[in-house]
Amino acid sequence: MSYVLIIGAKSDIAKATAREYAKYGYDLYLAARNSEELEEFAKDIITRTQRTVKLVELDILDYKSHQAFYDNLEEKPLGVISAIGYLGEQEKAQSDFSEAQQIIDTNYTGVVSLFNITADDFEKRRSGFIVGISSVAGDRGRKSNYIYGSAKAALAAYLSGLRNRLYDAQVHVLTVKPGFVATKMTEDMDLPEKLTAQPEKVAEDIYNAQQKGKNVLYTKWIWKWVMLIIRNIPEFQFKKMSI
Amino acid sequence: MSLMSWGMYPKIKNTVFKFDKEATLKQIIDTHDELIPYGNGRSYGDSALSSNIINIRPKDYFIDFDEESGLLHVQAGVLLSEILESYVPRGWFLKVTPGTKLITIGGAIASDIHGKNHHVEGCFSECVQEFNIMLADGEVVTCSKEATPALFKATCGGMGLTGIILDAKIYLKKINSQYIDQTTIKTKNLKETFDAFEEYSDKPYSVAWIDCLAKGNKIGKCLLMVGDFRDDGKLDYKKKNQLSIPFNFPSFALNNWSVRAFNWLYYGKVKERVSKQRVDIDTFFYPLDAIGHWNRIYGKNGFTQYQFILPKETSYEGLEEILTAISKSGKGSFLAVLKLYGKANDNWLSFPIEGYSLALDFKIEKGLFELLDKLDEIVVKYEGRIYLTKDVRVSKETFEKGYPHIETFRQYRKENKMDSKFQSHQSKRVGI
Numbered sequence: 001m002s003y004v005l006i007i008g009a010k011s012d013i014a015k016a017t018a019r020e021y022a023k024y025g026y027d028l029y030l031a032a033r034n035s036e037e038l039e040e041f042a043k044d045i046i047t048r049t050q051r052t053v054k055l056v057e058l059d060i061l062d063y064k065s066h067q068a069f070y071d072n073l074e075e076k077p078l079g080v081i082s083a084i085g086y087l088g089e090q091e092k093a094q095s096d097f098s099e100a101q102q103i104i105d106t107n108y109t110g111v112v113s114l115f116n117i118t119a120d121d122f123e124k125r126r127s128g129f130i131v132g133i134s135s136v137a138g139d140r141g142r143k144s145n146y147i148y149g150s151a152k153a154a155l156a157a158y159l160s161g162l163r164n165r166l167y168d169a170q171v172h173v174l175t176v177k178p179g180f181v182a183t184k185m186t187e188d189m190d191l192p193e194k195l196t197a198q199p200e201k202v203a204e205d206i207y208n209a210q211q212k213g214k215n216v217l218y219t220k221w222i223w224k225w226v227m228l229i230i231r232n233i234p235e236f237q238f239k240k241m242s243i
Numbered sequence: 244m245s246l247m248s249w250g251m252y253p254k255i256k257n258t259v260f261k262f263d264k265e266a267t268l269k270q271i272i273d274t275h276d277e278l279i280p281y282g283n284g285r286s287y288g289d290s291a292l293s294s295n296i297i298n299i300r301p302k303d304y305f306i307d308f309d310e311e312s313g314l315l316h317v318q319a320g321v322l323l324s325e326i327l328e329s330y331v332p333r334g335w336f337l338k339v340t341p342g343t344k345l346i347t348i349g350g351a352i353a354s355d356i357h358g359k360n361h362h363v364e365g366c367f368s369e370c371v372q373e374f375n376i377m378l379a380d381g382e383v384v385t386c387s388k389e390a391t392p393a394l395f396k397a398t399c400g401g402m403g404l405t406g407i408i409l410d411a412k413i414y415l416k417k418i419n420s421q422y423i424d425q426t427t428i429k430t431k432n433l434k435e436t437f438d439a440f441e442e443y444s445d446k447p448y449s450v451a452w453i454d455c456l457a458k459g460n461k462i463g464k465c466l467l468m469v470g471d472f473r474d475d476g477k478l479d480y481k482k483k484n485q486l487s488i489p490f491n492f493p494s495f496a497l498n499n500w501s502v503r504a505f506n507w508l509y510y511g512k513v514k515e516r517v518s519k520q521r522v523d524i525d526t527f528f529y530p531l532d533a534i535g536h537w538n539r540i541y542g543k544n545g546f547t548q549y550q551f552i553l554p555k556e557t558s559y560e561g562l563e564e565i566l567t568a569i570s571k572s573g574k575g576s577f578l579a580v581l582k583l584y585g586k587a588n589d590n591w592l593s594f595p596i597e598g599y600s601l602a603l604d605f606k607i608e609k610g611l612f613e614l615l616d617k618l619d620e621i622v623v624k625y626e627g628r629i630y631l632t633k634d635v636r637v638s639k640e641t642f643e644k645g646y647p648h649i650e651t652f653r654q655y656r657k658e659n660k661m662d663s664k665f666q667s668h669q670s671k672r673v674g675i
Contacts, residue, residue: 040304041304
């Protein structure tokens with residue numbers, strides 16, 4: 001058994017992570033909607049590494065399809081990594097619930113649905129790893145993106161519980177909290193260079209943390225300290241701030 | 244944020260475009276001028292700087308590889324380092340590589356780069372089977388030496404001024420080790436250096452490090468390093484951890500005395516006249532890549548590299564005169580790299596000709612450009628030429644004198660309406 005399943009495989013972090021795992025000898029299932037758009041990328045990995053890469057169709061919001069999706073994987077994966085993320089538009093989500101729901105369901109509900117299924121399988125097999133990409137935005141709600149942040153916070157709590165549940169089965173769960181990352185999602189933002197990671201760096205950090213069995217990973221590392229400070233600002237002060 | 248070149252000089256405001264699909268690129272070309280492609284920003288001067296920059300680095304897919312012939316098909320933004328990481332363990336190496344692996348395939352073609360084996364394998368274009376390029380009218384042409392000779396000769400070494408290279412097929416060469424048997428020869432003066440180059444000319448790789456601050460009868464003393472791949476089957480090539488210079492050093496950190504000390508240590512480390520070492524690919528080919536952002540040691544004002552080549556017949560006299568002039572000026576250069584090149588190719592702007600080339604780094608400071616103008620005069624006098632990939636200041640007159648095909652190149656650009664679309668800060672300065 002040699003496959004790693006990456007869901008949300010079209011994101012820049014997912015692609016960098018896919019390359020990283022292939023480099024270290026893993027075969028890949030890349031799951032996304034319209035997965036045929038990943039054909040050239042799959043060929044890239046194959047040409048670089050001679051690994052096997054299979055594209056699989058997955059709609060993270062079509063919860064009912066998830067069990068069949070997983071059952072149809074010929075060889076069950078060694079581990080699963082979710083790079084699903086939908087930032088959405090905060091202001092729109094405040095007044096248009098369908099936007100809020102899409103943010104919540106993509107970042108949280110859909111991932112829970114899929115992870116529940118893989119967790120059961122891994123627990124039975126008593127092996128495997130689960131990597132969920134949350135966000136530093138989930139560490140404290142801020143007016144600029146609290147709907148996205150709350151979904152990511154929920155995911156972080158879910159992963160923490162899952163880690164606790166699967167500990168006895170020796171299934172490892174890693175929570176990843178990226179800070180700013182230079183990707184398509186953040187392309188139009190003016191990000192501070194020193195705090196911004198390249199997707200390749202995030203991928204490298206994820207691989208190392210997963211291999212070492214770390215529980216929570218902040219990437220870049222400096223975000224661990226930035227968020228420590230932000231979490232500790234007293235609420236009476238925090239509510240007046242604009243950060 | 245504006246992009247800079249490796250020399251961090253000049254700083255020019257620019258808009259950076261990226262593209263995913265060819266249609267997007269065509270639209271960018273249709274609606275803008277003063278465009279220039281930009282790879283990984285490793286050319287030293289202003290050849291990839293313009294008000295509108297097309298960043299090709301994100302186009303980094305590997306497309307195919309033929310195990311039989313060693314033909315590799317990649318997009319133009321792929322770095323040489325990425326090729327090495329994937330293919331050295333499988334027993335393949337680049338036929339031609341420059342002194343850094345952190346350049347893109349597109350950049351390698353546009354500069355028609357060369358390496359320590361130029362006297363054997365020639366320039367990068369020798370290993371290029373074909374490439375796809377989008378021209379000024381948005382048409383994508385598959386270019387090869389046989390099918391489209393004029394476009395090939397204009398594009399290889401053409402500094403990105405003929406269009407945007409999208410992908411390329413290049414031949415790799417078989418190796419059976421990631422180690423090189425290196426011989427280091429220590430010489431006492433220019434005469435000995437030239438003799439050593441001739442004596443070891445059968446070695447596929449050779450390069451010399453010259454102490455530019457040496458005076459009098461010591462002028463031209465060097466460490467010549469020659470080598471060839473071993474045959475021990477050890478191909479365990481891995482990416483090494485990298486040190487990095489975290490910020491710009493203060494401008495005074497590099498001065499005559501610190502460079503003198505460095506040169507003394509570097510040269511003094513080698514005791515015997517001839518010594519042998521076993522070194523790995525990264526140590527032999529890419530010593531400077533081990534230090535990230537090493538350009539920052541020159542301070543925030545930036546630096547430049549002055550690289551010229553003289554025909555073999557005039558090399559000795561010319562180098563003696565130039566080295567004397569540099570030594571007198573007291574302007575330090577950490578790195579002065581001397582190499583004997585093989586025959587020139589047919590490409591209109593490729594730099595190499597048969598003769599000796601010297602490359603020197605200088606920090607940008609008062610009086611530097613005056614010194615370089617003086618060196619230009621000597622280069623012209625001895626019928627040499629300047630390397631555009633490193634250059635940031637050469638005049639149109641000096642540049643033209645070195646390149647006999649310059650009018651053909653200009654004419655070709657004009658006929659194909661490339662001159663009104665693709666321009667760099669450098670192309671405007673030297674009038675190409």
